[in-house]
Amino acid sequence: MKHNTWKWFFIRRFLLLLILVSLSESLLNLFYSRIVYPWLEEVFHIGFFMADWEQEQTLGLLIRGVLYLSVTGFGSHFPGIAGVGLQGAAEHFAGSRLTEYLSERTSHMSGRETQIYLMGTALLTIIIIITLLLPYLIAALLFSRMAELHIRQLKEQERQQREEYDRRRNLLLSDVAHDLKTPMTTVAGYARALLEERDAPVQEYLEAIYGKSMQMNGLISLLFEYVKLDSEGYQLKKSRENLWELLRKCVADLYLDFEEKEMEVFADIPEESLWFSVDKLQFERVISNLLNNAVRHNPRGTAVWIKAKEEDETITIRISDNGPVIPPETAKYIFDPFVSGDESRRSRGGSGLGLCIAHKIISMHEGSLTLNQEEEEGSVKSFVIQLQIKEEILR
Structure with missing residues (x-):
């Protein structure tokens, strides 16, 4: 779970910042090409080497330019052979187009004017590089800040989950x-x-x-x-079982209990076989628990329905009755262990663990167990099991 949380966090934030950085760089390029370069040409009569460049401005080109300008501007301060070698390396790194452009610009200037022009252009290039890097620096700071906040939120969630786990554990032990x-x-x-x-x-x-x-x-x-x-590491022992036959067996095992409380049982289970991968022992435990609850927690003469069907790649098992509804304050936590210290539960001899265990078993089968308290064909409450068909089933 944590892995998925971090994965989607990084993907969303990275894509968002990537879009913002690309937009910022495009706006800066537009600002320099439409405003700064024409202003330099008009006011200072300086033709910046990027102004007439056909391609979109890039940091790589600017960096090559500033290195070439710096070496050319300071080349006279190096000894002869070293200066010549350094100048040649700088020209090769910058490329012929850039060197030819700057040579044309400085061909009519004196040595002192050329040096001033190159140094000024190098300084301007450095300023432009810094401004173009600003979106990346800001994005990095924002991303680190977001990551820090996300870590704090995860730690807070873990702390709350730990406290909730301790509270539930203490309640369980109590x-x-x-x-x-x-x-x-x-x-x-x-x-x-x-x-x-x-x-x-x-x-x-x-x-x-x-x-x-x-x-x-x-x-x-x-x-x-x-x-x-x-416990961590516990795994179900699944095998191919006839699901409908398991249901019929569970109903048959409790037939005498239903008869003793004068309860009517209506089983609507398909006659054909439905072979599905389940843990037989644990699945029978779930069905038996739900049927036992119907016997134990309902008055004499209550009607109980067991309905099963398979459609749209979903297996649905519904155990319903027309007995008293479960109070909303209890129904909300019905699948928690030892529901809310319910005294009536103790008076009936129940432990409150059965439904919690049933819910856990169905979850381990990648299904769901829910309580539905809406009237339907005579029943007023239903425990509904739904299992998703993720493999070919045999009939």
Whole structure:
């Protein structure tokens, strides 16, 4: 993620500054050719060597010019052989066209006038080079400033994410401790009663101890699964599975639970096979969790729908019911672990980790799990799974 952030940041800023620098250089070239050079010619009668140049002004040409002018202007101060050699190198570097142009300009001047002309032209060329370099220098400063601000923003985002992670982790640990404390207190109480009360109903107490122990074991197992899925390096064990058959199996496994609560179940699952790459164990965990929630958190007689379809390269699985809607303040964080310390969750025996784990598993399948609380064909709330088909599926 960070890599993409930096990549697009550099691309956008670089292209923007490149456009601005090119525009600035073009405007400066226009300013010199239309205003500065004619003004020099009119007021000082100086024909600057770039004024009649056919090509667009470039820094390379100006640099060659200033070096040639400097060597020619100071050439007389060097010893004979060194001066001649330096002059020849400068003429070769500048090119014949530039040297011929300057020779024509200075042919009628005396030695002193030629030297003054060359030195003045060299100084003017240096000033022009500096002004042409200004857009690049300003662009570099702006880019470094933007990069510095971007780094600060990323560090601030990381700090906020760290704080949010710590807050959620502390909330998770607090809720785990709370959910473990209640059954542990119950187990300890019944155990003490068995030790101290001779006429205690042993069978009833043992059943209570066993039930609370299983509750703690289930919570610890969920917590372990949550940590495992959230750990770095964990990978799904995918295989080709008949997705529709997996759905039918999950519904069949919970048939007695639905029947016990007198719930009507309507399964709309295609008869044909749909072979798709999933982690069978984890995918079954998601469907079973959603169906279990429909049983646990709805009153007797609630109707439940399981609908599945595949169209437009998208697999959609919808588990709906006509039970009570989830309050908006809870629905907003429904896929977070231990949702908002919901006391009603604890009274129903839920841990709040199931939906978080289901959401994580579907995300690892590059899909989405969402809650939709709009009325649709009799249902009032739906958990919707969507998987994108990125490979050829078998039927």
